[in-house]
Amino acid sequence: MSDFLLVGLGNPGAKYERTRHNIGFMVVERFARRHQIPLTQQKFHGRYATGIACGERIVLLEPLTFMNASGKSVAAAASFYGIDPGSILVVHDDIDLDFGTLRVKVGGGHGGHNGLRDIFDRLGSKDFVRVRVGVGRPRHGDVTNHVLSPFGEDETARVDGVLDDAADAIETIFEDGPEAAQNEFNGR
Numbered sequence: 001m002s003d004f005l006l007v008g009l010g011n012p013g014a015k016y017e018r019t020r021h022n023i024g025f026m027v028v029e030r031f032a033r034r035h036q037i038p039l040t041q042q043k044f045h046g047r048y049a050t051g052i053a054c055g056e057r058i059v060l061l062e063p064l065t066f067m068n069a070s071g072k073s074v075a076a077a078a079s080f081y082g083i084d085p086g087s088i089l090v091v092h093d094d095i096d097l098d099f100g101t102l103r104v105k106v107g108g109g110h111g112g113h114n115g116l117r118d119i120f121d122r123l124g125s126k127d128f129v130r131v132r133v134g135v136g137r138p139r140h141g142d143v144t145n146h147v148l149s150p151f152g153e154d155e156t157a158r159v160d161g162v163l164d165d166a167a168d169a170i171e172t173i174f175e176d177g178p179e180a181a182q183n184e185f186n187g188r
Contacts, residue, residue: 004058005030005083006170007074009115010156020135021147024091025062026086026159027133027166032060034167035185045069054174059083064116070115071122078123088128089173092116093126093164095143097153098133102169102188104181105130129178131169133162139144 005122008028009021016022032039036049039060046063059081063073078088097103107126110116120126136155151159165185169176172181 003083003087004024004056004174005074005078006058007059007061007063007070007077007080007088007090009067009090010062010072011066016148018150019148020079021067021093021153023133023135023166027131027163027170028060028062028097031167032165033168041175044080045073046077048077048129054171056174058174067115069118071118071120075122075158076120079124085116085125085128087122088117088129089131089170090119091170092132093135093147094137095137095147096131097132097136099134099136100135100158100165101187102162102165103132103177104169104173105132106178116171131166131173131174133166 006028008024009043010025011021015017029039029058032049035051035053037049039047039049041048045065046061048059048061050059059077061073061077063070065072092113096111106129110120135147169185172184
């Protein structure tokens with residue numbers, strides 16, 4: 001078995017719990033519940049847990065540094081467990097995808113996502129797997145207010161299905177690799 005680091009991006013605190021920017025936290029929590037891995041320990045500037053899922057030893061992590069400093073937490077956990085970037089999977093919100101759309105990606109740019117930018121800077125690498133979860137772009141107005149606001153009424157009804165799909169994508173990545181997950185989920 002090898003070690004993987006599964007990271008969900010978000011912001012700490014009740015104020016942000018059900019916001020678009022916290023979909024990464026929500027997906028990792030769904031995955032943790034499915035695999036009965038209680039996400040309760042505190043270290044690495046975040047909440048974390050270790051467990052076995054999909055035949056792999058996995059470290060789950062929610063950075064509690066606020067989004068823009070996520071790399072501090074990710075780099076600390078990766079260093080402690082000796083996990084290289086190729087064995088890191090980051091789940092994050094993406095305003096360039098319609099709500100509920102998933103894309104599995106390996107490497108590439110940050111697309112203006114400050115959490116990813118900080119992870120790139122602190123790891124010194126872009127070569128990790130990502131599950132991009134679409135939260136849509138606001139029709140008018142400020143992107144920051146959009147991602148930090150709760151889901152709309154129509155979105156709220158669909159959130160559970162999105163979380164399940166994203167957890168399915170993570171399982172596929174761990175069981176069959178990123179390319180298999182791209183083939184299965186990127187065309188939906």
